Amino acid sequence: xxxxxxxxxxxxxxxxxxxxxxxxxxxxxxxxxxxxxxxxxxxxxxxxxxxxxxxxxxxxxxxxxxxxxxxxxxxxxxxxxxxxxxxxxxxxxxxxxxxxxxxxxxxxxxxxxxxxxxxxxxxxxxxxxxxxxxxxxxxxxxxxxxxxxxxxxxxx
Amino acid sequence: xxxxxxxxxxxxxxxxxxxxxxxxxxxxxxxxxxxxxxxxxxxxxxxxxxxxxxxxxxxxxxxxxxxxxxxxxxxxxxxxxxxxxxxxxxxxxxxxxxxxxxxxxxxxxxxxxxxxxxxxxxxxxxxxxxxxxxxxxxxxxxxxxxxxxxxxxxxxxxxxxxxxxxxxxxxxxxxxxxxxxxxxxxxxxxxxxxxxxxxxxxxxxxxxxxxxxxxxxxxxxxxxxxxxxxxxxxxxxxxxxxxxxxxxxxxxxxxxxxxxxxxxxxxxxxxxxxxxxxxxxxxxxxxxxxxxxxxxxxxxxxxxxxxxxxxxxxxxxxxxxxxxxxxxxxxxxxxxxxxxxxxxxxxxxxxxxxxxxxxxxxxxxxxxxxxxxxxxxxxxxxxxxxxxxxxxxxxxxxxxxxxxxxxxxxx
Numbered sequence: 001x002x003x004x005x006x007x008x009x010x011x012x013x014x015x016x017x018x019x020x021x022x023x024x025x026x027x028x029x030x031x032x033x034x035x036x037x038x039x040x041x042x043x044x045x046x047x048x049x050x051x052x053x054x055x056x057x058x059x060x061x062x063x064x065x066x067x068x069x070x071x072x073x074x075x076x077x078x079x080x081x082x083x084x085x086x087x088x089x090x091x092x093x094x095x096x097x098x099x100x101x102x103x104x105x106x107x108x109x110x111x112x113x114x115x116x117x118x119x120x121x122x123x124x125x126x127x128x129x130x131x132x133x134x135x136x137x138x139x140x141x142x143x144x145x146x147x148x149x150x151x152x153x154x155x156x
Numbered sequence: 157x158x159x160x161x162x163x164x165x166x167x168x169x170x171x172x173x174x175x176x177x178x179x180x181x182x183x184x185x186x187x188x189x190x191x192x193x194x195x196x197x198x199x200x201x202x203x204x205x206x207x208x209x210x211x212x213x214x215x216x217x218x219x220x221x222x223x224x225x226x227x228x229x230x231x232x233x234x235x236x237x238x239x240x241x242x243x244x245x246x247x248x249x250x251x252x253x254x255x256x257x258x259x260x261x262x263x264x265x266x267x268x269x270x271x272x273x274x275x276x277x278x279x280x281x282x283x284x285x286x287x288x289x290x291x292x293x294x295x296x297x298x299x300x301x302x303x304x305x306x307x308x309x310x311x312x313x314x315x316x317x318x319x320x321x322x323x324x325x326x327x328x329x330x331x332x333x334x335x336x337x338x339x340x341x342x343x344x345x346x347x348x349x350x351x352x353x354x355x356x357x358x359x360x361x362x363x364x365x366x367x368x369x370x371x372x373x374x375x376x377x378x379x380x381x382x383x384x385x386x387x388x389x390x391x392x393x394x395x396x397x398x399x400x401x402x403x404x405x406x407x408x409x410x411x412x413x414x415x416x417x418x419x420x421x422x423x424x425x426x427x428x429x430x431x432x433x434x435x436x437x438x439x440x441x442x443x444x445x446x447x448x449x450x451x452x453x454x455x456x457x458x459x460x461x462x463x464x465x466x467x468x469x470x471x472x473x474x475x476x477x478x479x480x481x482x483x484x485x486x487x488x489x490x491x492x493x494x495x496x497x498x499x500x501x502x503x504x505x506x507x508x509x510x511x512x513x514x515x516x517x518x519x520x521x522x523x524x525x526x527x528x529x530x531x532x533x534x535x536x537x538x539x540x541x542x543x544x545x546x547x548x549x550x551x552x553x554x555x556x557x558x559x560x561x562x563x564x565x566x567x
Contacts, residue, residue, distance in 0.1 A: 041346070044348075048346075050347075051345055052345040052348070052501055053501055054348060058499075062430040062433065065429050065430055073509070074512055074513065075372065076512060146347070147349040147350070148506035149350075150351065153512060
């Protein structure tokens with residue numbers, strides 16, 4: 001195992017989930033390349049090879065639009081996430097690209113005090129590692145469940 | 157029959173008032189199951205294209221009643237209760253599959269795809285021991301069969317012989333708007349569910365409520381997708397419980413009704429960096445960019461630009477609803493259209509730019525009325541009657557819903 005590569009990927013994932021959980025959503029698009037693919041789907045759609053996404057973006061600009069809609073347009077009750085990412089398997093694809101598969105769980109904490117296990121699933125990532133610069137080229141979030149409680153505002 | 161408390165008299169104002177006990181009372185909920193979902197209404201089951209091959213089946217619900225929908229070996233669509241004649245266990249555990257017959261896992265009683273009981277394990281015992289009496293009639297408790305009607309590729313079922321054919325049930329104008337969207341062979345793009353923290357009626361009303369669309373959903377009005385001053389209308393069909401609302405975009409874009417009224421949804425300088433998400437094609441050739449259609453008691457057909465979907469509103473107890481979405485395109489879609497539908501899928505579902513608020517808003521009502529069962533909501537936008545309307549600053553289709561609801565419920 002390439003320990004340095006493993007740590008580089010895990011560090012990227014850690015910084016990614018801390019940005020989301022700390023409500024630094026404006027930093028979220030910068031974890032991706034300008035040309036990228038971000039998709040949330042369900043395991044059911046994924047296994048049946050059905051393309052329908054819950055969220056889909058094919059550029060960093062679309063990710064920034066998602067953030068500004070959350071900040072300025074969409075209405076939802078105050079809430080935070082707490083991500084736990086584990087069991088990351090890393091596989092080198094070529095000199096600059098690695099694939100990574102991780103498990104995640106997200107607890108959603110509402111302003112009313114209610115904490116629930118909101119989502120669990122896998123991150124299927126394609127990461128570009130260019131020296132110190134590490135970003136997602138592609139991130140597919142595969143939810144284990146076909147159901148989402150109430151709404152999904154903050155990205156996963 | 158379920159009892160309804162005597163204190164639950166409908167307000168004298170009629171359909172312009174909705175008493176909050178209708179969203180809270182267990183007896184009302186039980187009566188709805190009996191008189192609406194198991195009564196003379198059409199329950200939406202899914203798209204016919206989900207079951208293309210003989211032997212294909214899926215499981216879903218008519219209200220709370222679990223049902224199996226199957227294409228039998230002759231190719232005919234059937235629907236029957238998902239309940240074994242023996243001890244009442246679920247017959248089909250899987251959400252979908254293909255089978256020649258269905259066997260209950262509990263005691264291996266078997267059924268054909270019409271829902272007929274075809275085999276009782278050890279009915280005659282083993283070596284003369286055990287088994288059922290000769291005159292036993294386990295078929296008497298067989299799963300109930302529902303009448304299936306397919307309209308434009310949409311599957312509906314009813315337990316009642318009194319339910320009129322779909323086209324008459326929804327009315328000619330709503331039927332024409334179903335035909336408009338279900339214009340050719342469709343292809344399922346996928347599905348998901350939202351679990352809503354509210355009574356099923358609050359969500360169904362929300363879909364019919366054209367008044368809220370541009371006020372709650374800021375995304376819409378900022379990009380002028382459904383400003384109320386745009387051209388459109390509301391058509392109420394059938395007994396009132398079915399409707400269609402539609403909007404034609406790019407009319408009167410200079411309107412400033414919102415800005416002048418100082419409303420929250422008029423926020424000015426908001427721009428998309430990647431507006432290509434909203435680039436749509438007029439695939440119906442009539443300039444209608446948004447059409448939302450409902451069929452009583454729980455079906456929604458949606459065209460939001462090029463994002464097409466059916467939604468099933470399923471009651472899950474007094475304070476809960478499952479909203480099951482299935483998005484689709486057409487068999488002939490080219491790559492560009494498929495990509496367009498994927499991008500516009502961002503508008504709908506649990507993370508939808510113009511739908512995520514709905515799941516929360518209906519929950520705000522459920523929570524807000526917790527101490528007010530004897531009070532009522534005021535539904536007087538656009539007048540006090542039920543009629544089709546060119547304005548969408550109206551609650552006419554919400555009143556239409558309550559008109560049909562009260563008729564079924566005897567309230």
